[in-house]
Amino acid sequence: MNHSHAGSCQCGAVKFEVEGEFKRFVLCHCTRCRKTSGSNHCANLFAPGGSLKWLSGEEKLSFYRLEGTAFARTFCSICGSNVPTDATQTRGLIAVPAGSLDTDVELGVQAHIFMGSKANWDEHIEDVPAFDTMPS
Numbered sequence: 057m058n059h060s061h062a063g064s065c066q067c068g069a070v071k072f073e074v075e076g077e078f079k080r081f082v083l084c085h086c087t088r089c090r091k092t093s094g095s096n097h098c099a100n101l102f103a104p105g106g107s108l109k110w111l112s113g114e115e116k117l118s119f120y121r122l123e124g125t126a127f128a129r130t131f132c133s134i135c136g137s138n139v140p141t142d143a144t145q146t147r148g149l150i151a152v153p154a155g156s157l158d159t160d161v162e163l164g165v166q167a168h169i170f171m172g173s174k175a176n177w178d179e180h181i182e183d184v185p186a187f188d189t190m191p192s
């Protein structure tokens with residue numbers, strides 16, 4: 057089975073390829089993920105033992121780590137998009153923001169985590185009206 061995944065940032069400067077099988081797929085509602093995404097959760101894929109290759113824009117990458125924690129983000133310094141973090145040294149895995157991928161993901165979302173920290177408006181959002189595009 058081919059476990060190659062490709063992705064890019066919003067502005068297109070950064071392009072990457074992840075080799076490895078995604079074993080974990082979680083939506084994290086913790087305060088850090090809410091801050092970094094500007095949304096109600098991050099969508100994080102994890103490929104243990106995987107590898108990450110930058111196809112372009114490696115010199116445009118910025119890196120952030122919250123001191124004393126495993127919380128780390130790699131992002132495009134032009135457009136700010138989150139892209140994968142190579143956590144091989146610290147956690148033995150590649151962490152991939154699902155929204156950065158341009159290829160389909162076979163694994164389904166497995167869990168919502170840190171629901172105890174979720175935003176007060178993050179309630180029953182699957183029940184509100186849904187539109188295919190911006191409604192007029």
Ligand SMILES: [Zn+2]
Pocket residue numbers: 065066067068069070132133134135136137
């Ligand atoms: Zn970019």
Ligand SMILES: [Zn+2]
Pocket residue numbers: 084085086087088089090098170
């Ligand atoms: Zn989180």
